[in-house]
Amino acid sequence: MSFLSPAWFTTALIGLAAISLPIIIHYLFRSRYRVVPWAAMQFLKKSLEETTRRIQFRELLLLLLRIALLLLLAFALMRPSSKQKQGDTNSPVDAVFIIDTSASMAIAEKAGTRLEQAKQAAMKILDSLPSQSTIHILQTGQHVIDLGPASPTNRDQARFIIQKLEQSNEAVHLLPALQQAVEVLGRGALANKEVYLFSDMQRSDWNLDSADLQNSWATLQQLGEVILVQTQHEAQPANAALVNLRPQVALPLPGERVPFLVEVRNTSATTLQGLTVTLRGSDAERDSDTQAVPPLKPGETAPLTLTTRLDKRGKNVVTAELQGDQLAIDNRLDAIVETRDRLNVLIIDGQPNEADPAQSASYFLAHALRSSRGQSLLESTQAVELNVVAASDAYPAQLTDVQACFLIGLGTSPTSKLSNEFVDRLATFVQNGGGLVVFAGGTLAEMGLDRLASSAGNIKGTSLLPANWGTPLTALPSAPLTFDINSIPTGSFLSIFRHPPLDRLGQTETTQGRALTEIQNDTLVALRFSNGEPALALRTEGTGCVIMLALHGDMRGTDAPLRPGYLPWVQAMIGQMLSQQAGKKNIIAGDIYTWSPPIDQAQQRFSLLVPGNSNPQLLGTPTMYQQSPRLSTSSTSKAGIYRIVPEGTQAEETGQDTGQVDLFAVVPDPIETASLATLTPDELAERFSQKPVQLSTDSLANEGLDRSRVQHEWTPRLWWLILVLCLGELIFGWWCNREV
């Protein structure tokens, strides 16, 4: 405990001296009396004998109460604090402001949006800091951005930074912000340190990395004072979010109308009605499609199919917009969809049979890929260049100009093993954006793919494969394994199979295969068997991806090729591989975008055009990586279409696609609005071993900052206690003054 009053020692001495006051007053009053000659002394004596002890006891209590009151008064004037402070109350502090600018901070409350409330509160606190304090502002979202100010004691700069803070579409990851705050405080030279976190304290934000979060908080609390500033929030808004926008065909043809799967999820606690979704393609007026969303129960996701035309060959911008809910920040999804007019597919067959092609492992897969009719490229035989090669005949050059490669029936015989040269080329193929699908067969070594699982040829030095093959998978024909459709993650490339009629994929029966084990951390298990075992694992590597399936590609131990959902399933896999190649053109807010410009533009300086901001952001020249130029940016906090344009060109001003422009789409982080529930102050306090100071923007706006709370000063509570004791003294004094 410490005392914040500069003259606390003198006050303490005065307080001790003041104890004698009630006693002096008591005797002073006793010395001022009137004399009355009295006859009936025996009755007076009797009444005195009867009452004196009670009166004296009451007076003693009253005296003690008054002494306690004076002591408390002196104590309050000393301004006690439960925390050990350096210097007095006006000592400067190193202050760090962590301001949450995530999507949920866009929710409009009576007092303005949550971000506006946070900014106002930050201003109030900024004004209340002691002079010579330093200020550091950290913006937190997916990443933490150290905003400065450049001169930590310059409050005008700090005010300007706070005023300029903008809403992002990111989810919050508090941990990096806290770690940054620890670092900033560690650099601070002042003895007193304070960390302010301005946030709506969304429950989902605090569940992430909770153990690490607590450790970071504990470190911060050791370094200085932690103050949580929670924005005012009323009832949760009736919110629905667009969570998925994906073409339902693997390869959309340019100039054709393409069906898109749009998923809408109710993230609020009430049933939503009257929602509509509009999809816009190349020509917003002509190609838009609007559809009403059926009533959505809380947590329910509705799949909608909307169509639009994609005119351009190459990258097309498609936008889905949701109308009718109360929170706009997650009502728009943009996507870059690439159209192609040709697709090269290579199938490596480990069990070729020229005499009876139906016995080949690739028979059903090749037929699925060749089956035609319809609007999509996959269904056009002219557009698909299919090359089926026996495993023993495979050589690296066959992968040239190939977009997708299927490995089927490998590892079942000595001749069904791939050569090392081919596998090495396969690694490069994947790293350069190729798609690889591996059906179950033998072990990795038997397939010759063990080189992919090692560091050989891998830029990261780790396995390119999402998993390893385990033991053979067997099930009795009477109790075959089926697919668990509910295991498909929402928003994944297989999410279309969660809904009728394609959900019949779940009826596929499998009795043989090979288990997927040693699933890597960055692998997506997009489908599982009914017993929970992984059935399909996907791992991305740059713009390429590798899919491993736990079932055979032919009819051995599975009836998948005969199922109606087989063709869409194969299409979905190809679509995923191709979108991955286009892909990484569609990222989530806060993700890092990497682009490889043409080699002839390696020396070109580029700028980034951020949606809603007319000022280009300088990206500089690309860096060379493995002899290819690369440009990366993490300034992707806002959802929308971003453009990377050469600096100093007309495109920089207009943003028009002149052929030198790269486009990418950023969508809001769906995690942020998946649950809008916020933590109550009590729940928040429970997450800390040492209870932090909790303020609300509401109280800050009305009353300003009471620094006594920040400094753990007891004085306000002492004044209340003194007030209560004064009232008690008055009542008790009145009661003592009554007849006994």
Place this chain on the structure above:
Amino acid sequence: MPLTLPADAVARAEALGIQARAIVEGLRIGDHRSPYRGFSVEFVQHREYVPGDDLRHIDWKVYGRNERYTIKQYQQETNFVGRLVVDVSKSMEYGEGQQNKLAYAKMLAATLSYVIINQGDACSLDLFDETWRQRIPPSSQPAQIRSILLALEAVEPADKTTLAPLLHELADSTKRRGLFFLISDCFDEPAALLQALQHLRYQGHEVTLLHVLHPDEMAFPFEGHIRFDGLEDATRYLTRPHLLRSAYRRAFQAYQEELRMGCEAQQVDYVLADTSQPLAGLVSQWLSRRLRMRRM
């Protein structure tokens, strides 16, 4: 300079008069019943003649009817001796002006003495505190009034009250039954006082206790810090009287109730003489009540 009698009180007392409710023994024929049968105007009974009786009292009409000598007897009317016993101790000094207890007691005694003598009865005065301060023997002479008034005027409070032994002494020394008027604040042990009153009653006296009290002594209306100095001793109490008002009143009312009940049991007429009440009012109320009771 003798004490000046209060005109209104005397006028009311004279109009009502003081009548002996019990039988009193007088020295001469008066207005009050005497225990002695005589030959006065009021016939009481016949009795048989015994030698020695005065032949003048033989009822010859009875002899004419039944040839027996019968003596005719009459109730002898007599005057009474009213004994005023007045407390002049220091405790009677309390009160200001007309509410002073001693002054009130003096005026009360003077009024009674005047009325008694004026109606032809004898009156005596005994002033006491710890001992007899002054004693004026009974007399029905008009000059007795002056003597009493002078004595009352002259006396000053000096000592504490010791009432019971003096009353016992008085009861023993007074042979003739008469009327006792005890005027005092009775700040003594109630049990001893009641015993002394019982003694007087046993001797056949009619006793009236005129309990002189100041309203402060009953209500105890003091506020603030007050030091109470005892009038009869050196005791001092510094206190805040409002805190113990209830306790004081309880103690005082208990004492007063004991005294009143004790008097009722002894057939002693208890009269509360509140010094805030005008003397004329007190006298007229008391004597009116006394008159009503005599007729019952």
